[in-house]
Amino acid sequence: MNTRIIMLDESNLDTSVIEEAGKVIREGGLVAFPTETVYGLGANALSNDAVKKIFEAKGRPQDNPLIVHISDIGEIKALVAEVPDIAERFMKRFWPGPMTVILPKSSIIPDATSAGLPSVGIRMPSNVIARALITAAGVPIAAPSANISGRPSPTDVQRCIEDLDGRVDYILGGEMSDIGLESTVIDCTVKPTCVLRPGGITLEMLKEVDPDTYIDPAIMRKPGEDFKPKAPGMKYRHYAPKAPVKIVQGDLKKTIAKINEMVQNYIDGNKVVGIMATDETKDFYPRGVVISLGSRKNMINISQSLFETLRSFDDKKVDVIISESFEEKGVGVAIMNRLNKSAAFDIIKV
Ligand code: TXA
Numbered sequence: 001m002n003t004r005i006i007m008l009d010e011s012n013l014d015t016s017v018i019e020e021a022g023k024v025i026r027e028g029g030l031v032a033f034p035t036e037t038v039y040g041l042g043a044n045a046l047s048n049d050a051v052k053k054i055f056e057a058k059g060r061p062q063d064n065p066l067i068v069h070i071s072d073i074g075e076i077k078a079l080v081a082e083v084p085d086i087a088e089r090f091m092k093r094f095w096p097g098p099m100t101v102i103l104p105k106s107s108i109i110p111d112a113t114s115a116g117l118p119s120v121g122i123r124m125p126s127n128v129i130a131r132a133l134i135t136a137a138g139v140p141i142a143a144p145s146a147n148i149s150g151r152p153s154p155t156d157v158q159r160c161i162e163d164l165d166g167r168v169d170y171i172l173g174g175e176m177s178d179i180g181l182e183s184t185v186i187d188c189t190v191k192p193t194c195v196l197r198p199g200g201i202t203l204e205m206l207k208e209v210d211p212d213t214y215i216d217p218a219i220m221r222k223p224g225e226d227f228k229p230k231a232p233g234m235k236y237r238h239y240a241p242k243a244p245v246k247i248v249q250g251d252l253k254k255t256i257a258k259i260n261e262m263v264q265n266y267i268d269g270n271k272v273v274g275i276m277a278t279d280e281t282k283d284f285y286p287r288g289v290v291i292s293l294g295s296r297k298n299m300i301n302i303s304q305s306l307f308e309t310l311r312s313f314d315d316k317k318v319d320v321i322i323s324e325s326f327e328e329k330g331v332g333v334a335i336m337n338r339l340n341k342s343a344a345f346d347i348i349k350v
């Protein structure tokens, strides 16, 4: 397939490109596009055949439902059986933005989109290209992250191209994603509401609307028989670069010492080691390939660069990646959730 790759200026949108890409979606094609969380791979959410193409292009397991993206709050009515009061309050507070609400679906949502579940995830993104594309398409857009299944989600158009060139009709390029991690998914079909995937809208923020909401305990733990995550997508090995990832967790000084000891052992064994560090610590690693995620003082820096950094270690052909860890507070919960999964829970405590 010949993929058209077009770069757009978010502050001065070329509407003819948006109209054309919208038409491609409406007519059953695939378009990758930027959002404030990560880049998405979109298709007409109301077409079983169009949505099936997403699963093929990504190599995505069939039992993992997709998020349906809208550009106006009024569009939700046709897609769901009901909007409980609490969902409406979340939507009013956090849309447009990085939050997906799970609601009972209406009959127009095809099985391919919801993976046969009676519910559907809906999100209204804030990114201007995403919004304009949905409006131009005239249909809601089903969109998972625009990566080959299992790889870290793309936060930059170059990573989309790397994974999807030749597999989709269009790739629309915009700026780097602001948040860098996928949306917070909140199940509003249950009481109290339950966070199925942590993201940029943090538990602390959600609690201001629903004080009883909580995070599905399964998602912060190693997968096992006792804890089955409620979001089907959270059970897969995910967000993984090619090199194995190991996390060192504990006091920062001890972390640095432990990482340096591990680095030395790998170097002695002729391995190339990547170290995922922070601005505060990067100068304390004399050996290995050191990349800083940004300053610990601004956790959004860290979330924004996490997936891109994991991918850039692959470019540098490291054999193993060792990462520092972060406090599970605010967006740190989402950061550690993705990091733990990329490491398949290979955590060394110090
Ligand atoms: O930020 C995002 O949400 C991005 C951008 C493109 O909007 N999309 C995204 O989609 O991350 P995806 O497909 O990579 O992740 C969707 C997650 C999966 O964990 C899936 O299992 C869960 O949402 N999900 C979707 N519908 C669901 C449902 N009806 N019930 C439970 N979980 C659901």
Ligand code: MG
Pocket (backbone or CB within 6 Å): 144, 145, 153, 182
């Ligand atoms: Mg994904």
